[in-house]
Structures are given as C-alpha cells and as structure tokens.
Amino acid sequence: MNTSQQEALQNDPRNLPERLADAGRELLATAAGLDDDALAAPSVLPGWSRGFVLAHVEGVCRAMTRQLEYAARGETVDFYDDGSDGRNRDIERRAQRATEEQLHSLTDAVSTAVAVFAGVTGSEWTTRISYRDGTVRDGALALWRELVIHASDLGLRRTSLDWDNAFCHYLFEFLEARIPAGTAIKLQPLGEQPRTLLSGSGTPARTVVVTGLLQDIAAWLAGRQPLGGLNATAAADGVDLPELLPWPSAMAPRG
Known part of the structure; x- marks a missing residue:
C-alpha cells in the first residue's frame, strides 16, 4: 500500500x-x-x-x-x-x-x-x-x-511529538496550501518515503529539502516549534527553513 x-x-x-x-x-x-x-x-x-x-x-x-x-x-x-x-x-x-x-x-x-x-x-x-x-x-x-x-x-x-503518524500525514495534505508559490518543499521524514509539497502549478524555481522527524516536520508546517530540530537544504547547501504562507483559514489563524 x-x-x-x-x-x-x-x-x-x-x-x-x-x-x-x-x-x-x-x-x-x-x-x-x-x-x-x-x-x-x-x-x-x-x-x-x-x-x-x-x-x-x-x-x-x-x-x-x-x-x-x-x-x-x-x-x-x-x-x-x-x-x-x-x-x-x-x-x-x-x-x-x-x-x-x-x-x-x-x-x-x-x-x-x-x-x-x-x-x-x-x-x-x-x-x-x-x-x-x-x-x-x-x-x-x-x-x-x-x-x-x-x-x-x-x-x-x-507535545507535538505525541501526534500520531496518521495525523502528521494528514497535516502534510492540508497544509500544502502554506507552501509559497515558486517553491517545492521535499519532505524527508526520517525512516519514511519522501513527499514533495507544491502549491500551484508550473515548474518551481527552487526546491528545498526538509529532513527530520515526521512529527517535527508536521509541527513546523502547523506553525509550531519543532522540538527535535529540522535540517533544510537547497542544491545540497544548508539553508534556512522557508517562510510559509498563513494558515489556510480566514476564521481561525491560530489553528
């Protein structure tokens, strides 16, 4: 599966x-x-x-x-x-x-x-x-x-480390709307298959690879502090984590 x-x-x-x-x-x-x-x-x-x-x-x-x-x-x-x-x-x-x-x-x-x-x-x-x-x-x-x-x-x-895997994978789907235009973010949860998030269509100008625990990646996408830390690279160079767009809801910006 x-x-x-x-x-x-x-x-x-x-x-x-x-x-x-x-x-x-x-x-x-x-x-x-x-x-x-x-x-x-x-x-x-x-x-x-x-x-x-x-x-x-x-x-x-x-x-x-x-x-x-x-x-x-x-x-x-x-x-x-x-x-x-x-x-x-x-x-x-x-x-x-x-x-x-x-x-x-x-x-x-x-x-x-x-x-x-x-x-x-x-x-x-x-x-x-x-x-x-x-x-x-x-x-x-x-x-x-x-x-x-x-x-x-x-x-x-x-803490966010208690979020189960199903919830984290669901957040990846829901929070793809936070990815800025022109950027692809390749998520690499440790021990799992990678997944690329891309908002909009067309070829992205930049791809950032984010590596870390599944729960830490989900927490970052949800606007929370990753407790175990994340590593971000672009073209094999270390970079800052990308700035994300607002939470995809007009009524509940805090989540």
Missing part, C-alpha cells in the same frame, strides 16, 4: 468519529485538574494563556456542533456569530470565567461535538456546511486538527 492509499484509508470518514473521540479524551485529560494559576499561565501560543486556548477550543466545538445541527435540517449557518469579531469576544468572555466553570463547560462542548460527529453516517458526510464552504467531513477534519494541536499548545503533558 503506497502513501496515498494509506492516507485515504486513515482519513476515511468512517474512521473520523474514533479519531475525534480519542483526541477529545486526550485534550480533556490534559486540561483536567488545572487550577487558577495553571490556567492563567502562558500557553505555547504567543500571547495566549492556557485559558484562552481552552476558551477557543470550546468555541470551535460549539460552533461545529451548530454546523451539524443546521446541516441535518438542510440549512447552513455562519460558523461564528458576527464573524471573527464575535469569535474574539467569545474567547475573551469564556477565558474570564472561574476555572471550575470553564473546565466544566469545555468538557460539555467537546463531548457534545464528538457525540454529534459519532452519529454521522453514509451520505451525511458530504452534506454541505458553511465552514470553509465545505462538507461535514471537512468539519470533522477541522475539529480533529483543533483538538490535537491545541492539546499540545497547552504546554503540559502532550
């Missing part, structure tokens, strides 16, 4: 409810037991406390649940009320709550979203939603990203 076939199997919609359930449990277990000081402490994301990260995750879960509720009625609804301004206000508001209230509400939001996706079957995966003008499957993949990445953003027991 080649890499493309493996990724198609890994990201089959029938596998997504289990992946969401696992990711939800991991995030909630990571956040469990946080006290006021720990929640107010800085997260891995610049300028965001752990409370802000969890408030954001809660908001995404509630927004995605609403997407599916409307989709079941054959309707669509904006992901966030009042767009990015509404999103930011809700994060601020949620992050100011008492710790017990915030963790309880987070648990409710994550559990509800996971349960809603667990009930999706058959052609329902292709039902349209407003999020990124996509489908219910796209929404599940987005929630998977949010739960896995932000669990490591808390800077507690989980």
Whole structure:
C-alpha cells in the first residue's frame, strides 16, 4: 500500500468519529485538574494563556456542533456569530470565567461535538456546511486538527511529538496550501518515503529539502516549534527553513 492509499484509508470518514473521540479524551485529560494559576499561565501560543486556548477550543466545538445541527435540517449557518469579531469576544468572555466553570463547560462542548460527529453516517458526510464552504467531513477534519494541536499548545503533558503518524500525514495534505508559490518543499521524514509539497502549478524555481522527524516536520508546517530540530537544504547547501504562507483559514489563524 503506497502513501496515498494509506492516507485515504486513515482519513476515511468512517474512521473520523474514533479519531475525534480519542483526541477529545486526550485534550480533556490534559486540561483536567488545572487550577487558577495553571490556567492563567502562558500557553505555547504567543500571547495566549492556557485559558484562552481552552476558551477557543470550546468555541470551535460549539460552533461545529451548530454546523451539524443546521446541516441535518438542510440549512447552513455562519460558523461564528458576527464573524471573527464575535469569535474574539467569545474567547475573551469564556477565558474570564472561574476555572471550575470553564473546565466544566469545555468538557460539555467537546463531548457534545464528538457525540454529534459519532452519529454521522453514509451520505451525511458530504452534506454541505458553511465552514470553509465545505462538507461535514471537512468539519470533522477541522475539529480533529483543533483538538490535537491545541492539546499540545497547552504546554503540559502532550507535545507535538505525541501526534500520531496518521495525523502528521494528514497535516502534510492540508497544509500544502502554506507552501509559497515558486517553491517545492521535499519532505524527508526520517525512516519514511519522501513527499514533495507544491502549491500551484508550473515548474518551481527552487526546491528545498526538509529532513527530520515526521512529527517535527508536521509541527513546523502547523506553525509550531519543532522540538527535535529540522535540517533544510537547497542544491545540497544548508539553508534556512522557508517562510510559509498563513494558515489556510480566514476564521481561525491560530489553528
């Protein structure tokens, strides 16, 4: 089975409810037991406390649940009320709550979203939603990203080195949109087959080879610090890692 076939199997919609359930449990277990000081402490994301990260995750879960509720009625609804301004206000508001209230509400939001996706079957995966003008499957993949990445953003027991291989390979696919025009990036995860990412068509003017652990390459593509370090070369010479384009989402630039 080649890499493309493996990724198609890994990201089959029938596998997504289990992946969401696992990711939800991991995030909630990571956040469990946080006290006021720990929640107010800085997260891995610049300028965001752990409370802000969890408030954001809660908001995404509630927004995605609403997407599916409307989709079941054959309707669509904006992901966030009042767009990015509404999103930011809700994060601020949620992050100011008492710790017990915030963790309880987070648990409710994550559990509800996971349960809603667990009930999706058959052609329902292709039902349209407003999020990124996509489908219910796209929404599940987005929630998977949010739960896995932000669990490591808390800077507690989980890091990007805990991301499983299936998730890392999925990020390669999704984050190819971050590759700048005219550049091909040949990813060489240690012990795995290389893969070249290229945004757009035409012959690239430059090819950069990025070598390192699979999880470190995925973390770099996701805008996180590679914990084990990466090596970049172009025409056999050492170079800096390329500057990547913004995260491919207008509504959630932090991931």
